[in-house]
Amino acid sequence: NFTEADLPRLMEFLHRRGVRGYACFNILVFENEMAEAEQQLRAMLAAGTDAVLVQDVGIARLVRRLSPDFPMHASTQMTITSAAGVEFARELGCNLVVLARECSIKEIESIQLGIGNRQSAMPLEVFVHGALCIAYSGQCLTSEALGGRSANRGECAQACRMPYDLICDGKPVPLGDRRYLLSPQDLAGLELLPELLRNGVASLKIEGRLKTPEYVANITRIYRKAL
Numbered sequence: 097n098f099t100e101a102d103l104p105r106l107m108e109f110l111h112r113r114g115v116r117g118y119a120c121f122n123i124l125v126f127e128n129e130m131a132e133a134e135q136q137l138r139a140m141l142a143a144g145t146d147a148v149l150v151q152d153v154g155i156a157r158l159v160r161r162l163s164p165d166f167p168m169h170a171s172t173q174m175t176i177t178s179a180a181g182v183e184f185a186r187e188l189g190c191n192l193v194v195l196a197r198e199c200s201i202k203e204i205e206s207i208q209l210g211i212g213n214r215q216s217a218m219p220l221e222v223f224v225h226g227a228l229c230i231a232y233s234g235q236c237l238t239s240e241a242l243g244g245r246s247a248n249r250g251e252c253a254q255a256c257r258m259p260y261d262l263i264c265d266g267k268p269v270p271l272g273d274r275r276y277l278l279s280p281q282d283l284a285g286l287e288l289l290p291e292l293l294r295n296g297v298a299s300l301k302i303e304g305r306l307k308t309p310e311y312v313a314n315i316t317r318i319y320r321k322a323l
Contacts, residue, residue, distance in 0.1 A: 100136060103143040111144065122151040122171035124248045130158070137162055147191070150174075151248070156188040167191045172223065172233045172301075173248070177203065179210025182218050190218075194301060197223040197233050201288065205295045212296075219298035224285035225315055226303020230256040230278050256280065289322055 098106055103119070110117040119140050125133050137159060140148055147167035150156045151174050159168050170176060170185035172194040185193045195204065204222060211217055229236055229247075236247050238255040245251035259275035261268055271277075285292070292300070300319060304312040 100139050103139060103145070107144045107146075116146040118147045118149060118169065119145045120149045120171070120250075121155060122149045122173045123250050124246075125152050125155055130154070134158060134162070141166055149194070150190075153188065156190065160189040164189075169194060169221070172197055173235075175232045175235060177207075179207050182207060182211050182220070186218055192219045192221055192299065194221040194223075197228055197283065201291050201295065204292070204297065208296050217296075220296070221299035221301050222285075222292060222297050223283055224288070224292070224300045224302060224319065225283055226301075227254075227305075228280045228283050230280055286319065286322055289319070293323075 107117050121133075121137070121140075133155060137148065137155075141163060147169050148159060149169045149171040150159065151171045156168060156170075159166060168188075168190050170188070170190040170193040174181070174185065174193075175196045176182060176185060176193055177196045177199055182193050195207065199207070199222065204220070208217075208220065231238075236252070236256070239251070239253040240246040242255055243253050245253045256278040257276070258278075260277045261275070262271060262277060263269070302312070302315055302319065
C-alpha cells in the first residue's frame, strides 16, 4: 500500500539490492478514470519500474501507446487458461503471462505444447503458494454482491474465507468445526516443482499480499532452496 510519491524511492531501494520491482495495475478501469490511469502509468515509467501487471485490455493498449518496450505482464486476473489466451496476451504486447491459478499441471503442459512452436515462446509464470480463489482469480462477484467491494477492483473482502451455516430443508445442519464451507484453503506447490520445471515454467509466484515480511522471506527461501 505505497503511494505514487513513494515509488521512485522504493525502486531505488530494490535496484540497489539487485531486486526487480513490478507494479500491480491489474484492476478493471472505468472510462472516466482513464486520464488518472495514464498519469499513474507515466509515474511508473518515470520511477524505473521493471514491469507492470495488467488485467484490463484497455490499460494494456494504453501501456503500449505510452511506451513500445515497457515490460508488461498479463496478470492472473486475465484468467488465461489456454494457448489461445497466451497468444492474445502476446498480441496485446505482453512479455510474460501469469496463468490462472486454477490451471492443473496437465493444462500447463498443454498450454506449453500449444505455444512451444512459436519463434519465441512466451514465458509463463504460475502461482505456487498462497490464496486460491473459489472462482477464477478475480472473477468472483460474491464480495461485491455482499458488501460492494469488487475483486476486480482490488478490494476483495474474501467472502469465501468466512464461516457459514448450512440449512437443509429449513433445518440447520450440525457442522462442528467445519464451518468454512467455501474456503479452498491455500496453494502449496512445493512438491510439484519438478513437474513445473519439466513443463518449462519460467517463473514462480508466491503470494505475499497482507502477509508479514517474515512470512514472505521464509516461504521464498524454502522455494529457492528447493529449486
